[in-house]
Amino acid sequence: MTSADSHETRQVMIRLEKLTKHYPxxxxxxxxxxxxxxxxxxxxxxxxxxxxxxxxxxxMINRIIEPTSGRIxxxxxxxxxxxxxxxxxxxxxxxxxxxxxxxxxxxxxxATVPKLLGWDKSRTDARVDELLNMVNMDPxxxxxxxxxxxxxxxxxxxxxxxxxxxxxxxxLMDEPFGAIDPITRDRLQNEFLRVxxxxxxxxxFVTHDIDEAIKMGDRIAIFKEGSQLAQYDTPEQILTAPAxxxxxEFIGRGASLKRLNxxxxxxxxxxxxxxxxxxxxxxxxxxxxxxxxxxxxIVVDExxxxxxxxxxxxxxxxxxxxxxxxxxxxxxxxxxxxATLSDALNELIAARYAVTLVVDDxxxxxxxxxxxxxxxxxxxxxxxxxxxARASLxxxx
Amino acid sequence: MSTQAxxxxxxxxxxGVAGSRGLSQYLVMPVVLGIALLALYVYVSLQELDSIEERxxxxxxxxxxxxxxxxxxxxxxxxxxxxxxxxGILLTRPFTRRIRPYIVTVLTVLQAxxxxxxxxxxxxxxxxxxxxAAIVGLVLYAIVPVLLNTMVGLEQVDDAVLEAxxxxxxxxxxxxxxxxxxxxxxxxxAGIRTALVINVGTAALVTYINAGGLGDIIVAGLSTNRIVVxxxxxxxxxxxxxxxxxxxxxxxxxxxxxxx
Numbered sequence: 001m002t003s004a005d006s007h008e009t010r011q012v013m014i015r016l017e018k019l020t021k022h023y024p025x026x027x028x029x030x031x032x033x034x035x036x037x038x039x040x041x042x043x044x045x046x047x048x049x050x051x052x053x054x055x056x057x058x059x060m061i062n063r064i065i066e067p068t069s070g071r072i073x074x075x076x077x078x079x080x081x082x083x084x085x086x087x088x089x090x091x092x093x094x095x096x097x098x099x100x101x102x103x104x105x106x107x108x109x110x111a112t113v114p115k116l117l118g119w120d121k122s123r124t125d126a127r128v129d130e131l132l133n134m135v136n137m138d139p140x141x142x143x144x145x146x147x148x149x150x151x152x153x154x155x156x157x158x159x160x161x162x163x164x165x166x167x168x169x170x171x172l173m174d175e176p177f178g179a180i181d182p183i184t185r186d187r188l189q190n191e192f193l194r195v196x197x198x199x200x201x202x203x204x205f206v207t208h209d210i211d212e213a214i215k216m217g218d219r220i221a222i223f224k225e226g227s228q229l230a231q232y233d234t235p236e237q238i239l240t241a242p243a244x245x246x247x248x249e250f251i252g253r254g255a256s257l258k259r260l261n262x263x264x265x266x267x268x269x270x271x272x273x274x275x276x277x278x279x280x281x282x283x284x285x286x287x288x289x290x291x292x293x294x295x296x297x298i299v300v301d302e303x304x305x306x307x308x309x310x311x312x313x314x315x316x317x318x319x320x321x322x323x324x325x326x327x328x329x330x331x332x333x334x335x336x337x338x339a340t341l342s343d344a345l346n347e348l349i350a351a352r353y354a355v356t357l358v359v360d361d362x363x364x365x366x367x368x369x370x371x372x373x374x375x376x377x378x379x380x381x382x383x384x385x386x387x388x389a390r391a392s393l394x395x396x397x
Numbered sequence: 398m399s400t401q402a403x404x405x406x407x408x409x410x411x412x413g414v415a416g417s418r419g420l421s422q423y424l425v426m427p428v429v430l431g432i433a434l435l436a437l438y439v440y441v442s443l444q445e446l447d448s449i450e451e452r453x454x455x456x457x458x459x460x461x462x463x464x465x466x467x468x469x470x471x472x473x474x475x476x477x478x479x480x481x482x483x484x485g486i487l488l489t490r491p492f493t494r495r496i497r498p499y500i501v502t503v504l505t506v507l508q509a510x511x512x513x514x515x516x517x518x519x520x521x522x523x524x525x526x527x528x529x530a531a532i533v534g535l536v537l538y539a540i541v542p543v544l545l546n547t548m549v550g551l552e553q554v555d556d557a558v559l560e561a562x563x564x565x566x567x568x569x570x571x572x573x574x575x576x577x578x579x580x581x582x583x584x585x586x587a588g589i590r591t592a593l594v595i596n597v598g599t600a601a602l603v604t605y606i607n608a609g610g611l612g613d614i615i616v617a618g619l620s621t622n623r624i625v626v627x628x629x630x631x632x633x634x635x636x637x638x639x640x641x642x643x644x645x646x647x648x649x650x651x652x653x654x655x656x657x
Contacts (some may be wrong), residue, residue: 064564065562077488083564085568086566087566087568088564088566093561093565095556095560095561095564099557099559099560099562099564100558100561101558101562102558102580102656102657103579103580103655103657104656105656112565112567113565116566116567146655147656148656148657164567253469375600388517389483
């Protein structure tokens, strides 16, 4: 259970062996004999209720909290007793409250680890600019600003950039997006996944939010109270085959809905919909709609981007001289291929004709997604997850 | 008072300018003090001075008194800083957590004893007089504000900032030098300024143990019942105190880290 079959071929970057933390004066161990393997280049999310030891576990990896017993093996090397300061310079660290140094500029903050590592000025400066660009913060604008001149979301971006300063192989993130409003959090999560697709770090990510865990994690370690590992698996497997009642309860209701966060609009073929160009005459548009099975037309502009919806009533009301440009309703429910099915569903519930328009990167209409397609997608996901769960059952004696 | 300083944030945060006051505001105090000195000079010039008054109010005597006063203030404040700041740093390190409350209590009680009592005690009990005795008395009294503000300044540094520093591989010493002390500076400076003002005021009392300063002039005026002499002594003490406080304010504005 501690390692998913599909990951066995990849190299283990962090191995925790019988890791234990005991705080003096407490009866139970905060972390108790934990074994955990984290593969190179994957995001492992530690999730669980408060007091489950997830944060303690993460902080023992860079020894901000010193383990009482057990071993930490980083890339094959036992680092349980090595110099902690040297170790930490190899491990990026992002915390919820950002912890930016308020008396230093953004540039100085990001340069912290390069300076500790003794890089020369030109290399450090180049690295700072590279990282600021990577987190979408223009170095020319932000390099000389101070943290308090930044919004919460911008500060957290700098927190990530600073953690990547010394180009560490491992990144520890302690509820990095926890204190940020939901809209900004969503954007930061997406941005971070994009950055990760470029840098491919091994990431240990702590959160108490199962939705965030499902979105961010390649694998999720669900902790029970008392630092027991309840399940360690891919989000798909955890949602489909929770190991026990605790996991099922922790995922909560709507596991199927949560699964919609794991597949993307781009994974399914959009359905065609009767479409006319804005330059089409009203009479032609009426003719097209009369021959179609659907109850409205999508009007697209010269570049093929959705321009409006027109209903039969609107076509009838329009005089012969008027153009399609002037009538109809602006479409609201539009998604890109990178949007999740959950986003698409969300859009189409509120949409006029119970479909979501799918556009490509240039905004060109690709087709529509309706509730049937989303439903089919859930059904096939469930089927394949069940097959996978059955296969792993058969593999054990 | 000591905890006020962190809230006194600069008005020009957006542009990152360190100063909280415009240039014209910086000029107000020196101009006022200059006018006060001039008025004092004119006032004394218009008086018919008798021989006793002339013996107290001549340039050589006044310059010496002012210079002694400055020396008393400077040496006592410097010694205070040398003792209180390292002590404050030590008392905020984890390994002194247990003895911290006792030491703070003892020092706070010490501060409740008036300096004049300490001076008299030193003189009567130990026959300890003069400049050195005065310095001991002044330092004992001024340690507490500097120590407490150093501790408050260091303790109010956000734990998340310290954890971030340690988490990126800074040593404890580096964290102290690069993060804790710079962030504690505004509060520490407020304490140092308080100590300076206490010292410049209390130094007027050390004349009683024969340690000089502007107190000499005031006491000379009192013992000979010469109002003009008393006024000159008191006015010079006040002007010197305001001047030193003004300079301390300038230093505070200069040393306050940008970005706070």
